[in-house]
Amino acid sequence: MGVSRSGYYKWKKRKPSERDLNRENMIALVNAVHEEHKSHGYRWTAAFIRINHQIEISDNYAYKCFRYLGITAETKHKEHRQPRKERDKYPNLIFSTWETVDRPRQVIVSDMTSLKFWIYYFEVTFYFDVFTKEILSWRLAERRGSREQYLGGLADVVEMLKGCKEATIIHTDQGSVYSSMAYNDLIKDSNIIRSMSRAGKPTDNPVNEALNGWIKEELFMDFKIDECRSRDDVKNVLDRYVKFYNEQRPCYAIGYDTPVNYRKRYHKGELERKNTFASRILTEEPKFVQKRRKQAHSEPVSTSEKGKN
Numbered sequence: 626m627g628v629s630r631s632g633y634y635k636w637k638k639r640k641p642s643e644r645d646l647n648r649e650n651m652i653a654l655v656n657a658v659h660e661e662h663k664s665h666g667y668r669w670t671a672a673f674i675r676i677n678h679q680i681e682i683s684d685n686y687a688y689k690c691f692r693y694l695g696i697t698a699e700t701k702h703k704e705h706r707q708p709r710k711e712r713d714k715y716p717n718l719i720f721s722t723w724e725t726v727d728r729p730r731q732v733i734v735s736d737m738t739s740l741k742f743w744i745y746y747f748e749v750t751f752y753f754d755v756f757t758k759e760i761l762s763w764r765l766a767e768r769r770g771s772r773e774q775y776l777g778g779l780a781d782v783v784e785m786l787k788g789c790k791e792a793t794i795i796h797t798d799q800g801s802v803y804s805s806m807a808y809n810d811l812i813k814d815s816n817i818i819r820s821m822s823r824a825g826k827p828t829d830n831p832v833n834e835a836l837n838g839w840i841k842e843e844l845f846m847d848f849k850i851d852e853c854r855s856r857d858d859v860k861n862v863l864d865r866y867v868k869f870y871n872e873q874r875p876c877y878a879i880g881y882d883t884p885v886n887y888r889k890r891y892h893k894g895e896l897e898r899k900n901t902f903a904s905r906i907l908t909e910e911p912k913f914v915q916k917r918r919k920q921a922h923s924e925p926v927s928t929s930e931k932g933k934n
Contacts, residue, residue, distance in 0.1 A: 742851035759884035
């Protein structure tokens, strides 16, 4: 640390300063007052010392003394809250295996994004096909916390999947509507399996997060949605945008094809049919950690390390 040995021992043998002594006395006084009046907190203790001991002490200083001593008020009138009842969660059936999705309508993701401009606030709920990146359904709500757009969008998806023999996974976050009985009752008699992200883990739904970001950029920059002055104008812009997104917009994730054409190419047999999703390995470990571990195991051992062994 750049301190000489003699300087260190001189510092160690020094006498406590007046400030140190005052601090120790104040801590002792705060502790004594607290022992006598345990039902009160640091603000009351500071006021008591100022009134009855004629010693100036700030509330903040008393708080630091309480923290140092590890003490708190022991009142019996503290507010008691019942622990939050945890909703029944659905397991995460995807984690970091998104690239294994190998056919249309195999995994569908949903999330809400908000649009705020001028005097308006809208919430839009999208349902995306993970394989083709196609917008399968969207609904618009004008008020914060509305449930109808989630339920209406899911009803559209259920209708769309009628007659489909293969199972479809719908993956969402743990939002109150997605967890609700009303939402999940809609899929009771369908071939749909529910999957949920972990709490506080938006990276568990990267497809939705990425697409929502691009969509908002394009709606504001290219489609000038912020110039709309009525709900009908907003709805018309979204109608035009979804048609553009599905049928005209090149998407990098599917080789700069359009979502609708990519789906058609799959059904025509132009895309390789894989069976990667069924053999996916579910793990909470992030992909970059898996990659680093794999690299570490594959790196050859140097000659010097071999000699040590």
